[in-house]
Amino acid sequence: xxxxxxxxxxxxxxxxxxxxxxxxxxxxxxxxxxxxxxxxxxxxxxxxxxxxxxxxxxxxxxxxxxxxxxxxxxxxxxxxxxxxxxxxxxxxxxxxxxxxxxxxxxxxxxxxxx
Amino acid sequence: xxxxxxxxxxxxxxxxxxxxxxxxxxxxxxxxxxxxxxxxxxxxxxxxxxxxxxxxxxxxxxxxxxxxxxxxxxxxxxxxxxxxxxxxxxxxxxxxxxxxxxxxxxxxxxxxx
Numbered sequence: 001x002x003x004x005x006x007x008x009x010x011x012x013x014x015x016x017x018x019x020x021x022x023x024x025x026x027x028x029x030x031x032x033x034x035x036x037x038x039x040x041x042x043x044x045x046x047x048x049x050x051x052x053x054x055x056x057x058x059x060x061x062x063x064x065x066x067x068x069x070x071x072x073x074x075x076x077x078x079x080x081x082x083x084x085x086x087x088x089x090x091x092x093x094x095x096x097x098x099x100x101x102x103x104x105x106x107x108x109x110x111x112x113x114x
Numbered sequence: 115x116x117x118x119x120x121x122x123x124x125x126x127x128x129x130x131x132x133x134x135x136x137x138x139x140x141x142x143x144x145x146x147x148x149x150x151x152x153x154x155x156x157x158x159x160x161x162x163x164x165x166x167x168x169x170x171x172x173x174x175x176x177x178x179x180x181x182x183x184x185x186x187x188x189x190x191x192x193x194x195x196x197x198x199x200x201x202x203x204x205x206x207x208x209x210x211x212x213x214x215x216x217x218x219x220x221x222x223x224x225x226x227x
Contacts, residue, residue, distance in 0.1 A: 041123070
């Protein structure tokens, strides 16, 4: 059974810092990995999706890397801003054939202090 | 992309009662997914709902407790039956668009007292 772990569970940084969020998964046979942002009362927003054949994806100040062999992904946030404060979740697809739902990590709760 | 409208956004319910959560999508989708997020925890898949067939439930979730309807390709409901305080959670529906990107509703925050 796939298990996804995220560290740290919580992180508080001053505005402007660069930071790294970590995600690990136990079964390396994944199709892709996604990073989401969760804001209270607003559901989840997909940030980046990395296909299994890719090593990284970038969107603005966000960069996500994937190392399938070691079962790890990182989300790098450059020049953090107070608006980045949210919970960040990584997720991988369920491996059963035909099921396209996701297995989520426990999340990293980020607070960026102005 | 897909826009998902989920209702209600929150509710406070008495134990022993049932609540039906609605999920409306602005486009036709094959699969809809229902997740639960218990306080302080991450999302856990409850079931996958396909139109025209019974929902597929994950381990630990049963149809009697969480009946699901999927009458067409844009709508689904999840009912939380005979509620207890342990059912207090955020419930989210999710779909994939044609590009296999997942979209989530804003969630239903349920408190059972």
